[in-house]
Amino acid sequence: MSSELAAAGFFQPLGADDPQMVAGYRIAARLGSGGMGKVYLSHTPGGRPVAIKVIRQEFADDPEFRHRFKQEVVSAQRVQGLFTAPVIDADADGPVPWLATAYVPGPTVAAAVAEHGPLPARTVLMLVAGIAEALQVIHGAGIVHRDLKPSNVLLASDGPRVIDFGIARAADATSLTASGVAIGTPSFMAPEQAAGGRIGAATDVFALGQVAVYAASGAPAYGEGPSHGVLYRIVHEEPDLSGLPAELRPLVERCLVKVPAERASLTEILELCRAAADQTQLRRQEDWLPSGLAAGITSRQGVVPGPVAAPGAPVPTPAAAGGPVPTAPAHQLPPMPAGLPTQAGVAHQPTAPAHPAVHAASAPGVPAVPAQSPAFNAPYQNPYPPTGAYRAPTPAPYFPTPPPPPKRNRSAIVLGAIFGSLVLLLGGCAALANVIGKGNDDRRSASSGSTAPQGGGGAASARPSTDPTPASYPGFEFPAGYHIKLGDDPLTPHDSNYDDLYLSCGGSSIGCTFGSYGTRLVLLDSAEKGSLKTCREVTRFTTQIKVETLSKGAEICMRTKSGNVGLILFKGMSAQDDPSVHAKVDVTVWRGGLAPQDK
Template sequence: MRTVTSTPSANLFRPLEQGDPAVVGGYRLAAVLGTGGMGKVYLSYTPGGRPIAIKVIRDEFSEDPEFRRRFQREVQAAQRVQGLYTAPVIDSDTEGSRPWLATAYVPGPSLAHAVAQHGALPLRSVLLLSVGVAEALHVIHGAGIVHRDLKPANVLLASDGPRVIDFGIARAAETTALTGTGVSVGTPAFMAPEQAAAGTVGPATDIFALGQIAAFAAIGSPAYGEGSSHAVLYRIVHEDPDLSRVPEELLPLVTRCLTRDPDGRPSLTEIIELCHEISPEPLRQGEDWLPQSVHGSITERLRLPEPAKTPPPQPAVAPTPTEFSPHQPAPGPVHPYPQQGFSPAAAAPTQSAPGMPGAMPPPPGHPMGPTPPPGYRTPPPVGHHAPYMHPQPPKRKRTGLIVAASVVGAIVALAVIGSLLPDGSDKDNESKPPASSSTGGGGGGGKGAGDGAPAGANKERADPEPATYEGIDVTQNYGVMLADNPPRPEDGDVLYADQDLYYYVDTLFSDTYIGSDNGKLVPLNNAQEGSLETCRAETRYTEKITLDQIGDGSQFCVLSDAGHIAVATYHGKGESGDATYVTFDLTIWRNAEEPKAD
């Protein structure tokens, strides 16, 4: 069960982890905002107290000289972009041990997150969204930048209009050692045909993405459907989009933007004019441009954690102002397996191979052992900690045991005294008819009780008892079935294996998400309790959830076609060797519904 408090949401502002820095470029970090394909994003503050978002580039890119050269050039170009609908770049370091850049913090959910949580947006919101993104692209293109990766996750919804982020950064990753091995830059569902077929990009590529964003906001799903990256890219290149659910008023805008020929797409000026023509009322950005439900997400992101007040750990050699300073753990032992019920003796961690990154001896007191089978409760490699794990609290003093014993003794004494008192149950119930009465007299006899019928004969079948499983590690491209006890991740082609819940990673197209091909998923917002009743009542469904839509503690329902219902609690992503894994807690109600017919 989740509770809603006035403190910053743990899903939005996660604490720094074991491998996170305490300081980047002189900025003291306060929380983790998210993790993307190119790096990790942190919350920090300027000396004057303004919140900022700092993206630290991944090691794989940092070690590539061509990436560094391109990244430096693109950051310099991005610093020239100063529009009302962009998040400005305010600081950067492209030459340090790990490059980073800082932008203004935007207190608003991404379009992807808002649609996943609250559904499609109304017509006025979609038009204001389109106008704002068009104005942002006008400034971005004016600086000589093509975004190349414009998608719902890169459009933030602020209280006074949208903000486009990460413009031009994808270009730095092109033709590097990583992309040269087959990694594609860009999100398949929102690529333009020329980008998907030949890698050709230009300003018209972003126009196509704008049409995709407008359609996504209006219908709540991509215009070219979902599924494997290869299938989506084929449809984008060779087929027309499914616009049957797009509101009729928006069809002229979406249809023109999604023209397969780049030369046939409208200019940004034409898009803005078309939006004004479509709108039944003047388009003016204001506090009411979004539905009230989405405004709650904005309010939540305004409850920022306080800046760190203690000085960061000082290394042996003082770093330069732009040097990347590793975060130091708190003094004292750190237990590497704080999951309930997990025994290091049963599945001891393995040591990295000599010469491999991160190779180090096991912690004191933990013997070496064989590598546990992948997928089920897989521990992280030595030298790493599972996502969002914290040191175990110190043992309590014996005084606590004395107090507890005293309380137990008092309860026993009260129970003995109570047993000597007269039984008042008859007095409490003397005005009530006997529960087993089958006569028709006395207050109507109870609705639906037939004469002589056994008690409870007309009641609905009781709900199944839930079964809870904690710390299930699902390795990439593994999946689980809710009917299994316990649910053990199985390897296979997760896109075609009819699994209830799987974790999919496509290394070719950088496509990563949690999905189901034997049912539906329902992301729950912070105000919803993860329960059987909530899962049954929800009408919002999706077949996949990207990792940027959820954080540690996020919950979603899994509705299996076999009739099982589960609440999954997400606990982050980790790495084990060359593979990644995600960790869930699962509460499962088996046979809660009738199975769906094939």
């Protein structure tokens, strides 16, 4: 690997915390990292380079993220456009989720602008047209990108490639977005994202306009600075287009319309690109990029690291050059301790993890770790039996011979027989009364129409015999810093810290969070209908949901420790100029909707 190119950030050497292998893909170099995880260079068995994105461990530990990640990967695999990097492999169930896409030997728009400055107008027109075509395919698969920005668009010699489409949605409803893990870039959000509105295809169009401004001027359309200030400008102010070439203005202005329904469609964007280029057809020539940028891509193509050799292949060591012989890495298994007992004459051997998806990296110059090494970021498991594991065979239990029973006299036997007869008589009377009472209960149940299960322990006894009548609270204004208790009628905000649901905000509607200390929260998918049945059955529990991830109409199920069930219908946040920061929601409550064993 060229040290100059490595220093330039093209291909970074693996560090001590980087994996050596991801589910059979041997890692050759690190390509970069972001809020979702790290990206590595690997190869298919046929030698084609691929980019492997390994999701951060914090997300891997979140069940809601895994659920959504799996859904988004399935959708992303249907996207096969000319200007997208297709998803060719993935695993959402392994120790660490990952996905593999086709490797694109080119920089991101962000990196290209940082190194070469703003791009010429002709290049920007080709860039916007290519991204628009990519979005047509992505939206056609039912996906909204949600995080289109300069670092998610790669530049290749034959056009742009859009990456990471749909993956940001996997993190939208996880508790991690409330704990400092930023998903999405405020400078490239749409007004409806910043205000907690409904996200759709038009959201990506707004982001496309911002990417165009950044590529042509080298600066975001709404400036830089603290995220809350940028988001406020996106919602309430006009963009700064002073550095934009005149031929790009009509295109960008149509993309950056505040109202989603009034923005340009992707078809209109392509027509505007053709008109600005003064051509009936957009001809993407090989020299669509500036010469310096194109030369860098050519250089990168010539130095892509080759596939990593399989374990067991000869590996040069520093000793061959007269240097010290390296010691085994810390994570390598120690030798088998002497004297350990064996089973059936076979020494105990460490077993491979159930899913050896990711393997820890070796130190430079050390042969590859065998496949049975512990999984990357997986908890350590001792491969050897614990001290004292061997136990001598347990002797047969000793049962002493019982002494002979004492002799009983005849009068005691007679009295015992009389007493037993009385017990049987009383028991029979009780049983008869129970049968009569049960028959009366059955008749009463039949006459009232009740379907309550008889007896206990069955699945039907896990909830009340009849569904409770729902209590509705439409148009409820939930103030920030307050809590609600579903048992209240009417629903009333409290300043207690131990109620069923709270709304926490950092002084504005940006950065608000619905949360609870004990209530189980579930953000329903768009395909799930909010109802008592749904809220009883869903189990993707969390304790925090970021408001900025919610669109209007989003539904949240609540299951409290006291057995109440709630459904929150999110309708939006208060206006920026409102002195009271609050959420507007419709609340439905089924009090006693869960039996004690369901809580």
